[in-house]
Each structure stands twice: as C-alpha cells, then as structure tokens.
Amino acid sequence: MKVLVFVEQRDGKIKSSAHEALTVGFKLAGSSANLAAVLVGQGVAGLSGQLAGWGADTVYTADSADLSLYNIQGYSNGVEAAIKAFSPDVVLGVASPMGRDVFPRLAARMDGAILTDLTSIEAAGNGVQGTKPMYSGKCIADVATDGAKISFVTIRQNVFPSSKAESGNATATPVTAAAGDGKIKTIEIRKGKSAKPDLTEASLIISGGRAMGNSENFKILADCADVIGATIGASRAAVDSGYATHDMQVGQTGKTVNPNLYIACGISGSIQHMAGMRTSKVIVAVNTDKDAPIFGVASYGIVGDLFKVVPLLTEQFKTLLK
Amino acid sequence: MKILVLIKQTPDTESKIRLSGDGKSIEQGDIKYIINPYDEFAIEEGLKLKEKLGSGEVVIASFGGETAKELIVKGLAMGGDRGLLISNAGLEGADSLAIAKVLTGAIKAEKADVVFCGKQAIDDDNMHVGTMAAEMLGWPHVNVVTKFDLNGTTARVEREVEGGKVEVYDVTLPAIFGAHKSLNTPRYASLPGIMKAKKKPFDLKTPGDVGVDPSTLKAKAVIKGYKYPPEKPKGQIFAGEPVEVMVEKVVKLLRQEAKVI
Numbered sequence A: 001m002k003v004l005v006f007v008e009q010r011d012g013k014i015k016s017s018a019h020e021a022l023t024v025g026f027k028l029a030g031s032s033a034n035l036a037a038v039l040v041g042q043g044v045a046g047l048s049g050q051l052a053g054w055g056a057d058t059v060y061t062a063d064s065a066d067l068s069l070y071n072i073q074g075y076s077n078g079v080e081a082a083i084k085a086f087s088p089d090v091v092l093g094v095a096s097p098m099g100r101d102v103f104p105r106l107a108a109r110m111d112g113a114i115l116t117d118l119t120s121i122e123a124a125g126n127g128v129q130g131t132k133p134m135y136s137g138k139c140i141a142d143v144a145t146d147g148a149k150i151s152f153v154t155i156r157q158n159v160f161p162s163s164k165a166e167s168g169n170a171t172a173t174p175v176t177a178a179a180g181d182g183k184i185k186t187i188e189i190r191k192g193k194s195a196k197p198d199l200t201e202a203s204l205i206i207s208g209g210r211a212m213g214n215s216e217n218f219k220i221l222a223d224c225a226d227v228i229g230a231t232i233g234a235s236r237a238a239v240d241s242g243y244a245t246h247d248m249q250v251g252q253t254g255k256t257v258n259p260n261l262y263i264a265c266g267i268s269g270s271i272q273h274m275a276g277m278r279t280s281k282v283i284v285a286v287n288t289d290k291d292a293p294i295f296g297v298a299s300y301g302i303v304g305d306l307f308k309v310v311p312l313l314t315e316q317f318k319t320l321l322k
Numbered sequence B: 001m002k003i004l005v006l007i008k009q010t011p012d013t014e015s016k017i018r019l020s021g022d023g024k025s026i027e028q029g030d031i032k033y034i035i036n037p038y039d040e041f042a043i044e045e046g047l048k049l050k051e052k053l054g055s056g057e058v059v060i061a062s063f064g065g066e067t068a069k070e071l072i073v074k075g076l077a078m079g080g081d082r083g084l085l086i087s088n089a090g091l092e093g094a095d096s097l098a099i100a101k102v103l104t105g106a107i108k109a110e111k112a113d114v115v116f117c118g119k120q121a122i123d124d125d126n127m128h129v130g131t132m133a134a135e136m137l138g139w140p141h142v143n144v145v146t147k148f149d150l151n152g153t154t155a156r157v158e159r160e161v162e163g164g165k166v167e168v169y170d171v172t173l174p175a176i177f178g179a180h181k182s183l184n185t186p187r188y189a190s191l192p193g194i195m196k197a198k199k200k201p202f203d204l205k206t207p208g209d210v211g212v213d214p215s216t217l218k219a220k221a222v223i224k225g226y227k228y229p230p231e232k233p234k235g236q237i238f239a240g241e242p243v244e245v246m247v248e249k250v251v252k253l254l255r256q257e258a259k260v261i
Ligand SMILES: Cc1cc2nc3c(=O)[nH]c(=O)nc-3n(C[C@H](O)[C@H](O)[C@H](O)COP(=O)(O)OP(=O)(O)OC[C@H]3O[C@@H](n4cnc5c(N)ncnc54)[C@H](O)[C@@H]3O)c2cc1C
Pocket: A208, A209, A210, A211, A234, A235, A236, A237, A238, A249, A250, A251, A252, A253, A254, A255, A265, A266, A267, A268, A269, A270, A271, A272, A273, A276, A286, A287, A288, A289, A292, A304, A305, A306, A307, B013, B037
C-alpha cells in the first residue's frame, strides 16, 4: 500500500516522534517507492535531507513564508497538496496537538476513515487495523478501517520504536499549500518555560502528588529530574492545590504519557491519574501508605516518606551516572 | 447570538467497564452516564458568553440515545435555554465522521453563530467531532482552548500545545471551539435551575429532520471488539527496611533489571 507520513516540525526541528511514524510507515508500505513524507512550514525544503535513510523516496515540501507559524488551515492544505500528488492509501502521523488538528480536518474533507492514537497497527486491505486504549485504559479496542478510499491514522507517541530503514533517498519535491481564507490567524506562539522535553515525549518522568504539600517542595523533584534528565509531572490534586501548573498534569484530564520510567511520588494512584500513565514501561511508586493503589501498577515500590526517599534517590542516581 | 453547545454522554470515570462474553461489546448494566467532563466547560463558556452579551440563546444539543436526554436537561439546569436531542436509533455504531455529519446538520438547521464542545470525550479520547464538523461547515475551529474572548465577531483564543507552548489565534465567527479544563470553572445547577429545566423547550429529532440522509452515515472506521489490558506482572514493593537500603535496591533494579537508568 502507499503511505504518506506527515513529518511534524516545530521551530525548524523535526520532532523525534516523526521517526516513529516513519518506521511504522515503512513497515506498512513495504518499500521506499511506496512511502512518502510531507513537511509543512517555512524553510522545510532545507530539512528534507535529514529524512534520507528513513524509508521514503519522496519528501513533499510545502514551504512558504505564510506557514512560518502553525495554522490549521495552511498546514492541512499543505498535507492535502502532498496527498493529491502521491495518492496514498494511508496518511500516517502522530496523535500530537498538530496531528489531532490536521487529520480529522482532512478525513472530513476527503470522506476518509480515521483512527487515532493507535498502540499497535498492521496493514489490512487498503487500510489498517490495530488497537487503541479506551475508557481511561480500562479496555483495549480492536479497531479497523472499513472500505474507505483513504485512511487517516495516528499512532501514540513513545509506543513504537524508531529504527532507520537505511533506504529511501528523500528527494525533495515541492508542493503548494492552498492559502487559507483568513478566518483564523495565528497571532503568536508563546514559548513554554521549560527546556525539558514535553511530558508526552519524555522518556523519563518524575511526578509529585498532593503529598508534595506546596510548590517549593517540587524543588526536590526538580533536583532529581536534573540528574537523570527527567521531565516533571503532577497529579491533579497537586495542580488544583496550586503546587504545580496545568501543563504538568498527568491523567485523564491532563496528559497521556508513555515514558520508559515514571516515578510517582506521593500519588495515591486514582483511576484518573493511572489513565494517563498506566502504559509507562517501568513505574516506580513512593508512598507512605502500603495499600495505595499506585503500588498495584508499580514495577518497583518503596513504602516510605518521599521527603526522605527522593533526596536519597537523587544522590544514588548522581553516584551512578558520575 | 445563537450559541450551540454540543455534549456527549460518557461513562462516569469511576464506572467499571465489563466486556460481554464474546468481547464484542461493553456491558451497559453497571455504567452510570455523565456529561463528558470537558463538555461542562463548553456549557459554562456558552453561558458566560450569553451573559457577557446580555442576550442570545444557548442550545444544548447531543446526538445519542434516550439516556442523553437527562444530561441535556442537566445542561438546561445550569442555564441553557433549550435542549435538542438527535436520536441515534439504528445508528449506534456510527463512527466519528458520521456523528460529525449529523451534528453539522444540526448546526446548520439551528443557524448557530458559535459552537462550543469539549476538547475530547473521555470514552474514546478521539478529539474528532468538533474539528470534522468545522471542516464540513467551512468554519474555523480551535481545539484545547484555554482562553476565549469575543470582540464583535472576532474571538481571541489561546490553546495549549506541547512543551507548555501557547498558540494565540484570532478567529472570525461562525466557528467551533473545543474547551479545555482551564478555560473556566463550570457552575453548579441551582435548585430553582433544576426545577425550571424540566419546563424548558426540548426537541427530539432524527438525522433526517436536520437534513442528513442516514444512508450517508455508514461507518468507515469500526470497533471489532474489546479486550482487557494485559495484567502487569506483580511488582517488587519494599517496606519496613531502612530507607537507604530500599533506595539502593530500587536504583540497582532500575539499572540492572529494567535498564532504564
Ligand atoms: C473527571 C475527573 C478527572 C480527573 N482527572 C485527573 C487527572 O487527569 N489526573 C489526576 O492526577 N487526577 C485526576 N482526577 C482526580 C483524581 O480522582 C484524584 O483525586 C487525584 O489523582 C489524587 O491526586 P493525588 O494522588 O496526588 O492525591 P491523593 O489521592 O490525596 O494521594 C496522596 C498520596 O500521597 C501519600 N502520601 C502522603 N504523604 C506522603 C509522604 N510524605 N511521602 C509519600 N507519600 C505520601 C498518601 O498516602 C496518598 O496515597 C480526576 C477526577 C475526576 C473526577
């Protein structure tokens, strides 16, 4: 089948999750001739070379000054231009804020099938089938496209490995994104405060719950995070109490994360919190209550006071990584 | 101004999800339905907008089964003016595109000026319907909205994306907005509100009534079945030893067994 991968960039940097999508795309497409990528933005023609060896022979570039700031209309039109040029069976991307904007738009525009946030995927007919967690991760649904001419599919970040295909010469092929109608204008994109990877992309996360007690105490998590290069998360109780900011919340009404390591400190493990982190590869729980539900999903646990445990963890990590 | 709020019924997050014996469906027996939590922020934003403008109508609408009626009435108890339920009888397996087609019909039939919905429903977490409806209407749409401020027919809105970045947009109405949790604090229905809600106008319609031909609604994406998530092997939990010893053990396991540090 023919697969087109939407390769996301922000600020001229290709996102690491795009490599996960390219890896999946190459497997589905079966050959470099059947895999193409599309880059949208200002200056993206210069980025296409970075995709050499990632499986696609063709990299469509919708490169224009109008696209310097992300805008749903311009970016959807850019991907659409590549679809018209390549006629894929499946358009593949990541369930990121951008992917979740562009894919439903285009599925509606082209009367296509749409599957979002898949955690496993394989080819089926001219579409795909796979799995996706539902109901806060309480069950897994087997989903499939059914008879659509074109399918729009996103995968969950950090679930699929990225491995270079070592084929695909990534020849840049310009396409033109139709201009938007001006009904939505991007005024600015304000930078985040943190230089750390976003929670949704982080491979290591250390989170604090209500037991943190105040925002200053998050410093002990920050110290540990700095040593291992982790991003800091929080439970909703910590956010609602003002100890942590909204963008740090993990869980059903916060972010869904998939790190290699998730350290939960003073978090009880409510169903809503676990909905956002249950699929982490390794979970460490630190809690004074031996019956806290978080221990039920933990790979390793310490029944103890986080204010004693975390500083010791930091110290031992420091020694280990010296 | 006609303000339309789209809501969906979702299982209460505390509900147990039990699968039928053949794994084809989810047992309905134990499930208590609530208004999708994000949709409450949408209702609140609609009510706030009407209050700010000093006039207008807030219509609470849903595409769903009988049980959705009670939840629409809850929205009316919060302050909505009129309820609209489009029956999904015979279309229970509709995919997000089909649902968006029906709601697009409703938005047109209602001649809405602005539509609010939740950023996502907490059952399938798809985040499709608002975006798709906007596309079919030829309208702009912003999802995960954390700030909304209307001036004339232009809304200045903010939305949160990865890395704590905030995108700021100017959007010309009519448009659809998907509410995030930090947008506002939903009000509780007052007792008089609850009493009045039962007497407020409520329409029950079919997709045909809003100009949608049911034969165009065949699902292109299907759920073939469900399974429970794999059980995690039991973890190693340390207790009752000196903290230094327990920390040392866990750090060693993270390094040697899990190989994540
Ligand atoms: C619709 C809905 C959506 C929700 N969405 C989310 C969401 O997205 N994310 C989320 O997190 N929650 C969410 N919640 C809230 C959730 O139900 C819980 O209230 C919340 O997760 C609890 O946070 P917590 O574990 O930090 O606090 P608590 O449940 O109060 O747990 C604190 C824990 O800290 C332990 N503790 C205390 N002192 C110490 C110490 N010194 N050292 C170590 N441990 C200590 C205690 O034993 C306890 O287990 C949602 C709720 C609803 C109804």
